[in-house]
Amino acid sequence: MNDNEKLITQFYEALNQRDGEAMCACYDNSIFFSDPVFPELHGEEAKNMWRMLCQKSTDLQVSATHIQANDSEGSATWEAHYTFGNTGRKIHNQVQAQFKFKNHKMVHHVDQFSFWKWSRQALGPIGWIAGFSPWLLNQVRQNARNSLTRFGQKR
Helix, strand or coil: CCHHHHHHHHHHHHHHCCCHHHHHCCEEEEEEEECCCCCCEECHHHHHHHHHHHHHCCCCEEEEEEEEECCCEEEEEEEEEEEECCCCEEEEEEEEEEEEEECCEEEEEEEECCHHHHHHHHHCHHHHHHCCCHHHHHHHHHHHHHHHHHHHHHC
16 A cells, blocks of 8 residues: 555545544645535635534444555545434435545545435435435535535634
8 A cells, every 4th residue: 555545544534533633634735625515625624624524423434445546646435324414314425536646645635426316315305306406406515615614713
């Protein structure tokens, strides 16, 4: 296992332990993060997103597989099992992650997952019906952004 594969492994082990600070230690200060719910986060915003998610989660379980990396890029497949706090519904999210590295830190991290699959688990019938709609995606993004902003203001 090379150093960047170890870094990815460390990142997901920290997530499984809900240790946001250990996760943030894997990121460069200039980190760019994006996923369907939190698109285009930079620096402290990206770090705060993980801190917030780790702090709010009470039953998160994460496993990462297919971890691969070279000196500049890497990838992983990871799964998360947790209860969505807004609805109390159980989630099983399957995610494909892509990374870029610089100076043994992550500088670029993009997660991809099916928003429709996530929304039908998290939101129930509204997710089944409207999970494909840009309106629902934008509502979820706005709620997530507002939570992140509030969290950042408290830090």
